Amino acid sequence: MSKKNSEEFAKKIRLKTIEMVYKAKASHVGGALSMVDILAALYSGILKYNPRKPKWNERDRFLLSKGHACTSLYATLALSGFFDVAELDNYAKDGSIFLSHASHKIQGVELSTGSLGHALPVGCGLALAAKRKNEKHRIFILLSDGELDEGSNWEAILFAPKHNLDNLTIIIDYNKIQSLGNVKDVLDLEPLSGKLKAFNWQTIEIDGHNHEQIFNALSTLPKQKGIPTAIIAHTIKGKGVDFMESKLLWHYKSPNDEDFRNAIKQIE
């Protein structure tokens, strides 16, 4: 799919995401919106998948580590044909499988996540299994910046290059805001690229909303044989809705009627 199509796809994901959060009076819209362009690119030309056979063995495995931002993943999967878009209306309703953190009970979701720092170690296991079985599929993991505080991630970051997991790519949604403040004020990650390089990762920095840059970064993997790749995607929390952009408040707040109308108008 082309960059233009991917941008159109991102717009549809954003609209659906905001609708889900609004209807469910849910949280985490800011972090869901910051990763939409990355999801749109992944599911419109990068990942190998078949929505009719979600467990097809040759598929690429995508794990969302920042499970709290699952609304935009659910929207992406529905719009990619994994299940009916109408099912998204069940999001966060009593008895629904559409939990407010990514749930593996949903077609296309590989791993339940919600507690941070879990998907990358599991992804190392998936990547190691592929290597040991000589299978060619790839593993992509989308992490938040705040969850890089978790030591478990750094255990895995140490592990992957040592075991030559070049079938593993992490994408860091670096929107610069975590639960209680700016990343640089809570636990500064900088120099992030330097840290990952020092851990022997191939590292690329991109604008996480520029589809051409996202496609370029994700189309030529691995960057170096035998070495895993880390893509640091600089993003904006709440991207696409001006009053949500870079605002800590939208880690928590759900849109009221007026917020919802304004947000939809801006994206359309």
Add this chain to the structure above:
Amino acid sequence: MRTAFINQLIQEARNNPSIFLIVGDLGFSVVEPFAEEFPDRFLNAGVAEQNMTGIAAGLAIEGYTVFTYSIGNFPTLRCMEQIRYDVCYHNLNVKIVAVGGGYAYGPLGASHHATEELGMLRTIPNLIVCAPGDPIETRAVTSAIIKHTGPCYLRLGKAGEPIVHQNELEIGIGKMLPVIEGKETAILSTGAMLKYTYDYIEDNKLKWGLYSFPFIKPLDLEGLKIIAENYRKIITIEEHQKSSGFGSAILEGYNDLEESKKISKRPEIKRIAIPDQFVSVAGKQEYLRKLYKIKL
């Protein structure tokens, strides 16, 4: 027990290509034969138990039967959330193995005493919790948990535990093992307390019964019912904190049997376990057991 375990694992791995062993940089002079025979199904994950357990979950998703192996609290408490959420919530085929159950590594101190993990782990849904009593039980339980698809925890002692059972066993998940048939009083033992308990009954020529419980979860309720029908008094013994351990599980089991009217009256139950304390003196396993009155 650890030798019995690794030998059984190697034997099973020869016929089962899905078996994969991950160690957390521990297992010197134990795991080498497995690593040499099955290099493609062995991994030293380093001193990083959260990652080790996450990797085990990932390998299990891809079809492996994965064993993680380390000492006491490291493959268990250190990565409890990975066990709960990655392994057990996804109901993955991961077997967590800890050597040094109870005070097996006595002189090494509280860091190496695994005395709370049975209680913590038995609250987690989908997880089978095992503590075999001797090398023969260890072999049988290792084989049983490989046949079972799903998460299991296996508490082992160290090396050199004496054998209690006379013959090799086969055991189903959740079954207890009668060791001595007696009357009036029955001792219910789990893990490495078995040999001490057996010797105590034999040496004192007591008429007591002895039952080994290599499975703390699921608990053998049918077995408990039969014991209740034949004995007036029960003594549970374990190398674990009194709170929420094996004795607690037995109390819960008898309560449920009584509540569901499967027994008319629960027997008198005495629990022998660690009295809600840490050890901060050096001591061999036998010394520490005596110190905290883990004795009949």
